[in-house]
Amino acid sequence: MKQKEVDFMVKVIGICGSPRKNGNTEILLREALDAAEEAGAETELVRLAGLDINPCRACDSCKKTGECAIEDDLNRVVELAASAHGIIIGSPVYFGSVTAQTKMFMDRTRPLRSEFRLADRVGGAVTVGGSRNGGQETACRDIHSFFLIHEAAVVGDASPTAHYGGTGVGGAKGESADDMTGIETARNLGRRVALLAARIHG
Numbered sequence: 001m002k003q004k005e006v007d008f009m010v011k012v013i014g015i016c017g018s019p020r021k022n023g024n025t026e027i028l029l030r031e032a033l034d035a036a037e038e039a040g041a042e043t044e045l046v047r048l049a050g051l052d053i054n055p056c057r058a059c060d061s062c063k064k065t066g067e068c069a070i071e072d073d074l075n076r077v078v079e080l081a082a083s084a085h086g087i088i089i090g091s092p093v094y095f096g097s098v099t100a101q102t103k104m105f106m107d108r109t110r111p112l113r114s115e116f117r118l119a120d121r122v123g124g125a126v127t128v129g130g131s132r133n134g135g136q137e138t139a140c141r142d143i144h145s146f147f148l149i150h151e152a153a154v155v156g157d158a159s160p161t162a163h164y165g166g167t168g169v170g171g172a173k174g175e176s177a178d179d180m181t182g183i184e185t186a187r188n189l190g191r192r193v194a195l196l197a198a199r200i201h202g
Helices: 024-038 061-065 074-083 100-107 136-149 180-201
Strands: 011-016 042-047 086-092 122-129 166-169
Touching: 011 024, 011 074, 011 180, 024 042, 024 086, 024 122, 024 166, 024 180, 042 074, 074 100, 086 100, 086 136, 086 180, 100 136, 122 136, 122 180, 136 166, 166 180
Parallel strands: 011 042, 011 086, 086 122, 122 166
Antiparallel strands: none
């Protein structure tokens, strides 16, 4: 087994915004988390698929109370994100951006921003499109923007690839398991998130 690269145990979570369980995005997100774990992090995968989740209603209750007024499963996911040192968000590409499920998660983190509870967390993106140039980078950009507005530290997939993040190709369910480029970038991302999170928080 590969020797762990960090002394401080960081927590890295992966949030899968695919509406499909065990799909292409989850395959690559698991690769990223496996690499983070090999680097010494504790990891956890959260699927948004199958959860009771709802969009932000712009009621502004969170501005007054610091908590979301909507009672559903996203509150637990949001708090889990706040407790992590590193966060990897995975999403299939939908029209050049993220899925509705992913966007609901991001919008519902509004209560965290009042005190910038995600500040200095290390964030990364894993995206999967139907073709190699199928909008992965623009979807990564939207995830990066989310992290930047929360004052998180954004990383890409690290050397030797070092681009936007984990970017894979897959149409039919399971195809990304054969995408060696996607797997490599996802693993590089996971390792980078773990190592930088340990450097910042350890």
